[in-house]
Amino acid sequence: MTTLTLSAAHTVEATGAASAALWLILLPAGSAALLLLLGRRADRWGHLLGVAAPVASCVLGLAIAVQLLGTDASERLHHVDIGSWVDAGALNLRAGLLVDPLSVTFVLLITFVGSLIHVYSVAYMSHDINRRRFFAYLNLFVAAMLTLVLADSFLLLFFGWEGVGLASYLLIGFWNHEVDRGHKVSGAQAMDNSVASKKAFVANRVGDLGMIIAMGLLFAQLGTVSFHGRPGTDEAGVFDLVADGRLTVAMATGIGLMLLLAACGKSAQFPLQSWLGDAMAGPTPVSALIHAATMVTAGVYLVVRSQPLFDTAPNARLVVAIVGAVTLLYGAIVGCAKDDIKKALAASTMSQIGYMMLAAGLGPVGYAIAIVHLVGHGFFKAGMFLGAGSVMHAMNDEVDMRKFGGLARRMLLTYITFGMGWLAIIGFPGLTGFFTKDSIIEAAFSSNAYEQAWQPWVFGTVAMLGAALTAFYMSRLFFMTFEGPARWEPGVHPHESPRLMTWPMVVLAAGSLFFGVVFGKMPWSHWQGRLGDWLAPSVGGHHEHADPVLAWPIITFGTLVLVAAALWLSWQKFGARSAQVPRTAPPGSLVTVAARNDLYQDHVNHGLLVIPGTYATRALVFTDGAVVDGAVRTVARSAVAVGDLARRPQTGFVRQYAAMMALGVVVLIIIVLAVQI
């Protein structure tokens, strides 16, 4: 194991642009509040305000990044104190923002990609009567996401965590009522959309439970939930105390696993991944921003942010890696079978986040490359989602890829930008994915990330296999959409989207092209790349992994060979002139059917959780009625019965009352005499 240099323990009071970090959140939050409170009065100009807020935040974020770049690497951990937030007995928590390279990286990703998607949405939602509300929700999401990444404590992070969950819920179910203009939504679709949003919400609650338990354990063990102590005070934060060895390995493992549960919920990792596919019910920009580029990566952020905890708990880290590896294959297999373009992309997102989780689970060698891949993925996946939205825009909201085909000639710009994203994700040499994903594969093969000798072989192979599968399903998606003969529905006339939609796609495609080569890690070098350097203060310093168990050229070229093979197979089946893509899905093999059904995860969930839950609820209702209410009723009935008995002597005859008194006196005196004798 590499020794750690915990430079992260020292934060400084923010100065300059960094001290204005609160405005990063306030701008979109204020915009969302304004748009929601003004209501229909803001309909005409609401989208402009909605676009302006993230753009302003983005500019401020850039200013902060520039300021941090101008300082020494060890002084890039800035802290902004907001004020006393929770003052409840032993828990005295001040709200504050942590402005460090990690959070600023996320701020830039969220605001930059977010701004582009906002611009795109202006055109995409132009016919929707609720466009203002849409922008309000989007701004709310941006504000919550920024809160999440800027928080200086688990509790404030959780606040943002729930905020993005709320925004996600609102946006997945945005079309939850029948609409017959703009984006047409039938009643059945509206119902499905509502169910999808509820599913996402509930699945996230399971993860939140882990977060709450983790916070409770931290507070019970360490007495604080802040990341670091406030500068200028002698308070210590969680990470300072953990670095000081205040947590036992077992406790750190428990907390790590609980945090992993939270991350699984938010990032759609196995076994809480089932909601992401259905979340595609939301408008496509939402899928691009929330369910591809930013929110779903919050789990990765949480794991990377909590790296001091995971560093003390190797077993928890191993579980993170296993979850990542499983999800990586899971998403890839599901992605191979989906005909719905958005669901295929969602499965791809799941798989790519699996890569990030796997990297984060590798420990110090993996944190930085996980984030690098996360940012790169944010670019090309958002770009592809926007491209998918553009295609749907052209095809009357059709999502079935079997009814696409041959769109390359009609939608050249979309074709090219989508192609950039496609090449980036499959790891075409020189593009973003080649640098970001291959570095993860390489790290997975490196021996110093593990404690057992067999582990690099297993995880490395899985990662490599995942790359091949990625190449296959992404190419399948690309070819089915843009190549081959046209299989359009009658009456569909594809056309290129308006400029407001294409330009963001162009920018994101440029990101897909150049992000990796500029910021990523070169396969032949131990240097972690520019972004890796930049992130070092936040993720515990520089860590170079040992040489992989295979030499890097073998890994790189082996991966490329596999990718090329998958590409060729895909071209043969879906792209070439000779390829026959039936307009209705063929029955398919057992594996295909399983993959189409999300590998029966929903069925398992239904069987293991929903049905027992239903019966448990019924049993509880019955118990409540028979036992709890029964007890209450029995008490009441016995009171009535006693009252009936007591009623009998109440004849109204004074003489009977007097007789009772006389007998009572007799009995009383007898008792007194008996006691005396």
Add this chain to the structure above:
Amino acid sequence: MSLMNYLVLSTVLFSVGATTVLVRRNAIIAFMGIEMMLNATNLALVTFARINGNLHGQVLAFFVMVVAAAEVVVGLAIIVAIYRTRRSASIDDVNLLKDVRDPA
């Protein structure tokens, strides 16, 4: 003769008075039973005073008499008031203090 005889006489009178209250329906006679019980206690008090050699028992008996006088005034006034409205001096007729659902 032992002074205990007075006490025994007192208990006899008290018991008879109590039985009168329980047996007789005429409110006035029942009331007289109460008076008899009071008198029986007075006799006991006077005897106690004699046994103990101080006058507190007699003072208590005196107060019992005064309170009895007050009680009789009010009690008889009540009997008269009831008689005026119901034309009856039977205490069994005054039985409104009962459960109306199940007139026993």
Add this chain to the structure above:
Amino acid sequence: MITTIAATLTDAGEASTGEAVLFWVFAPVMVLASMGLLLARKAVHAALSVITVMICLAFLYVAQDAPFLGVVQVVVYTGAIMMLFLFVLMLVGVDASDSLVETIKGQRWVAVLGGMGLLVVLAGVVMTVAPSTPTGLDGANTPTNPEALAVVIFGSYAFALEVVGALLVTAALGALVLTHRERLVPKRDQKTRMQARVQALGDGALLTPLAAPGVYARHNAMDVPALGPDGEPLELSVNRVLKVRGQEADAAEYAARIDRVLAGGWADDELPAIEAAKDATSEEADQ
């Protein structure tokens, strides 16, 4: 006049022989009288029984060195309270005899059980106490019983006395309130009656008292109507009871007699016929 009473207890704390005789004479009387209260059918008899008990008690008080209480017993209980009882008995109905048949099921047995139980347990209490030797009131009753009693009452029990006084006043007021009857119609005094009579004049009522009947010199009787100033008989002067019974004399017949006398004849020309008619009517009335 209460004089100083000699010591009434022997040294052993026993009562004197004279007192024993007195007790054994009075105690049976009192028990019998109390049984009278329990069993007498008539309320008045019960009240008389109670009076007997109370007078006997007064004697026993005096014998027990409590002459003041003895006198108070007679004055207050017998003289005031029992008289009050008798008044109320008169008011409620003196002859309302009380049936001894029990109407409440089981009440008699419960009452007997309660009474006997009380007797037994109270006697038990009396028997089980281990009495000290009675002291007697010779020392306490100095100089006299009323004076010594007054010292205790106005000394130790002054506040209780005040409270009892307040109680008496309250009881008196309570009795007033309880027996008070609200007037529902205005009181008819002389003036309103006179006004009502004058108002009724138009309906044929009389302002003056009715004339007295029977103003004939010869036949001054209740059944004969009086004659008015105009010589006409006044029907209203005869008692209406006589009219209802048909015992009224015929005014026209007497007018005819007057006419005969004025004409110089005898008034009783047809007297036997009148007598016969009268006999017939009286026989009918007898039947």
